[in-house]
Amino acid sequence: MSTVRDSKGRERVPSAASLRRVRWYQEARWKRLVALLVLAVVGAQVTGVQGTSTDIFYALGENFTGTGIWIWLALCVGVWVIREFLSEPVNRGWVASRDRVSQPVARVRGVWQADPRLRYGGGALLLVVLILLPLWLSTYWQQVMVDQIAIFVLLAIGLNVVIGWAGMLDLGFVAFFAIGAYSAAFWTGSLPVEPPVVLNTFLVIPIAIVTCLLAGVLLGAPTLRLRGDYLAIVTLGFHEIVYLAARNWTDFTGGSRGARMSERFVIDLGFWRFEWGLDPKPYYWLLLGFIVVIIFLFLRLEHSRVGRAWTAIREDEVAAASTGVNTVRMKLLAFAIGASTSGVAGVVYASKVAFISPENFVLLLSILVLAYVIFGGMGSIPGVLAGAALLIWLPEYLRDSVDPQDRFMYLGALLVVMMIYRPQGLLPSKRRQRELRLAEEKA
Amino acid sequence: MSTQLTKDGAAQGSSAAPALLELRELHVFYGAIEALKGVELSVAEGEVVALLGANGAGKSTTLKTASGMLKPRSGEVLLRGERVDGIPSHELVRFGIGHVPEGRRVFARMSVVENLQMGAYRLRRPDPADMDRVFTLFPRLAERRKQLAGTLSGGEQQMLAIGRALMGKPELLLLDEPSMGLAPLIVQQIFDILREINEQGTTLLLVEQNASQALQLADRGYVLETGAVVMSDDASELLTHPRVRAAYLGEAAE
Numbered sequence: 001m002s003t004v005r006d007s008k009g010r011e012r013v014p015s016a017a018s019l020r021r022v023r024w025y026q027e028a029r030w031k032r033l034v035a036l037l038v039l040a041v042v043g044a045q046v047t048g049v050q051g052t053s054t055d056i057f058y059a060l061g062e063n064f065t066g067t068g069i070w071i072w073l074a075l076c077v078g079v080w081v082i083r084e085f086l087s088e089p090v091n092r093g094w095v096a097s098r099d100r101v102s103q104p105v106a107r108v109r110g111v112w113q114a115d116p117r118l119r120y121g122g123g124a125l126l127l128v129v130l131i132l133l134p135l136w137l138s139t140y141w142q143q144v145m146v147d148q149i150a151i152f153v154l155l156a157i158g159l160n161v162v163i164g165w166a167g168m169l170d171l172g173f174v175a176f177f178a179i180g181a182y183s184a185a186f187w188t189g190s191l192p193v194e195p196p197v198v199l200n201t202f203l204v205i206p207i208a209i210v211t212c213l214l215a216g217v218l219l220g221a222p223t224l225r226l227r228g229d230y231l232a233i234v235t236l237g238f239h240e241i242v243y244l245a246a247r248n249w250t251d252f253t254g255g256s257r258g259a260r261m262s263e264r265f266v267i268d269l270g271f272w273r274f275e276w277g278l279d280p281k282p283y284y285w286l287l288l289g290f291i292v293v294i295i296f297l298f299l300r301l302e303h304s305r306v307g308r309a310w311t312a313i314r315e316d317e318v319a320a321a322s323t324g325v326n327t328v329r330m331k332l333l334a335f336a337i338g339a340s341t342s343g344v345a346g347v348v349y350a351s352k353v354a355f356i357s358p359e360n361f362v363l364l365l366s367i368l369v370l371a372y373v374i375f376g377g378m379g380s381i382p383g384v385l386a387g388a389a390l391l392i393w394l395p396e397y398l399r400d401s402v403d404p405q406d407r408f409m410y411l412g413a414l415l416v417v418m419m420i421y422r423p424q425g426l427l428p429s430k431r432r433q434r435e436l437r438l439a440e441e442k443a
Numbered sequence: 444m445s446t447q448l449t450k451d452g453a454a455q456g457s458s459a460a461p462a463l464l465e466l467r468e469l470h471v472f473y474g475a476i477e478a479l480k481g482v483e484l485s486v487a488e489g490e491v492v493a494l495l496g497a498n499g500a501g502k503s504t505t506l507k508t509a510s511g512m513l514k515p516r517s518g519e520v521l522l523r524g525e526r527v528d529g530i531p532s533h534e535l536v537r538f539g540i541g542h543v544p545e546g547r548r549v550f551a552r553m554s555v556v557e558n559l560q561m562g563a564y565r566l567r568r569p570d571p572a573d574m575d576r577v578f579t580l581f582p583r584l585a586e587r588r589k590q591l592a593g594t595l596s597g598g599e600q601q602m603l604a605i606g607r608a609l610m611g612k613p614e615l616l617l618l619d620e621p622s623m624g625l626a627p628l629i630v631q632q633i634f635d636i637l638r639e640i641n642e643q644g645t646t647l648l649l650v651e652q653n654a655s656q657a658l659q660l661a662d663r664g665y666v667l668e669t670g671a672v673v674m675s676d677d678a679s680e681l682l683t684h685p686r687v688r689a690a691y692l693g694e695a696a697e
Contacts, residue, residue: 305564312561315550322510322544324536324565324611431552 036076044069134281142280148392150287151349156372156388158341164379166334167314169232172239176212176339178361180346183208188263201265201351212343216336224331246358258357283352377425386426461524463488469518478504480670491647493657496667502650510542511535536565541613547604551593562610577606598629618649654691658682
């Protein structure tokens with residue numbers, strides 16, 4: 001390929017110097033230009049006119065000749081020029097402005113960290129804002145807040161215990177969500193089979209927790225000796241079993257026709273009765289209550305002996321066992337806690353949407369929840385909350401501003417960019433940050 | 444290096460007091476492969492016992508069986524005369540057995556202090572003095588208490604692994620090749636500290652490739668070959684025994 005000839009025209013092995021020579025197109029600067037130009041073309045295509053079913057190249061042609069591509073090209077070349085030739089003044093300005101800001105920021109942070117009352121106050125304020133939030137939102141956004149954000153935040157918090165803290169890759173997490181939902185349907189008498197007693201939905205919650213705990217232990221006990229990839233595949237299989245059972249066990253679950261919930265959450269004190277009806281707001285507050293309680297419990301757990309044992313297991317199972325950690329029991333515990341959180345979410349979800357079918361519990365949801373946890377920052381509860389909320393909010397928000405069919409493409413692009421530039425997640429836990437730094441130092 | 448022995452422990456080994464640890468007729472299998480073929484061994488309280496042998500002789504297997512990480516197919520592990528074989532390692536820790544596993548296995552992404560805290564996991568109420576004790580033994584660790592264990596040097600990691608095991612207040616410390624992959628100077632330091640740990644009252648059973656260091660520290664030694672004990676004697680005797688000198692000390696021995 002790169003044969004070098006000496007003065008007499010004989011072929012030689014290329015010299016080291018020639019291999020080390022960097023040609024102009026190999027320089028980082030020009031590579032960046034090419035990358036930006038590609039970005040401009042892709043950007044123009046993505047944001048330009050849509051294709052038609054009769055002429056699939058219509059959009060391509062339109063977008064290459066339209067004004068959009070020139071705007072994109074100008075933008076990208078502009079960025080490149082600033083990056084390559086004006087980086088000095090830009091950096092200087094950036095550093096100067098950062099220095100100006102950093103001192104007050106540090107002072108505020110100091111005050112914030114010095115006084116725990118302030119932190120509690122901040123938390124309380126945030127909670128009040130969250131309680132009042134739906135009052136300012138349209139019904140559509142209220143529905144999104146409940147059906148998606150609150151439910152999936154709950155799922156993500158549960159999965160965080162399994163993945164973020166105990167370090168086990170669980171791809172079948174939504175199976176427990178399904179078990180919770182079908183438990184709710186069963187005990188409220190909404191399935192083709194009659195339950196022994198029809199229960200108030202509130203009473204189903206502890207039952208669903210126990211059911212999911214048992215299911216978690218049932219799955220976990222024989223399989224938790226597996227590690228990493230193997231465990232992931234087993235959980236994947238578990239999800240498929242639950243999903244197919246829901247679909248094909250028609251006598252029990254109603255099969256793919258689904259099940260209509262006949263009961264809703266009700267508080268009946270005789271003199272006062274409240275029913276969670278079609279209005280999403282009460283559901284929101286109910287879920288918010290669950291989330292707050294669960295977060296409080298989990299934060300306690302994280303800093304307990306159990307939390308430390310999980311961290312040790314994630315680091316090195318043999319060493320953890322040699323310091324006296326019962327690794328099997330601790331892993332099982334993480335699995336069961338995650339599963340039961342998922343079960344609670346399932347009960348509320350079933351009650352809220354009032355109709356469940358196996359298609360509500362497809363594998364994609366497991367993967368999405370996993371993405372929320374990783375995006376937010378594994379092992380960090382604030383991160384998981386923010387990650388789930390943001391990633392669910394984004395496609396809903398984009399619904400109005402881009403072609404609805406393209407929404408998840410943007411989500412995918414965001415995930416790719418995020419994992420390249422900020423693999424530790426949105427709000428990573430301190431430990432996770434250190435772990436990644438260490439991994440980089442080793443590499 | 445001097446071969447001077449500061450200990451009179453050789454006499455303890457032969458005393459009639461019940462052994463702290465005793466292995467009887469241990470047969471351990473990896474699948475169909477018999478790794479231990481009837482190993483017999485005893486460690487008296489306060490002793491340092493070295494387990495020598497070539498690669499694959501069964502030293503680590505013996506140690507892992509003693510610490511509950513492996514289950515013998517037949518034979519007995521006795522702790523103060525009580526059978527403990529079959530008890531999983533995380534339970535055995537409560538009986539006062541500390542295990543420093545082969546290859547150190549520190550929690551790489553935890554700080555030094557967190558590693559030591561994990562070592563005290565078995566204790567409901569860890570004594571803060573324990574950590575001070577470890578830091579006095581290993582001043583190098585005290586300097587790096589906030590550092591992540593994975594960023595420590597090999598010698599420091601070995602120190603941390605030993606310190607972590609000490610945090611569980613073991614009566615008997617099992618060490619699997621504490622000198623593995625370390626510079627001679629560091630090995631010397633670690634063996635000096637092991638001597639100190641023993642003088643403070645902890646019994647040691649160590650597996651070693653570095654026979655000369657191990658026998659200088661130990662009161663007694665066992666030599667393993669293909670899964671069976673072929674020699675056992677006072678360390679000073681083994682150190683001068685022609686067969687041991689030829690096989691494990693090489694020509695370089697004094």
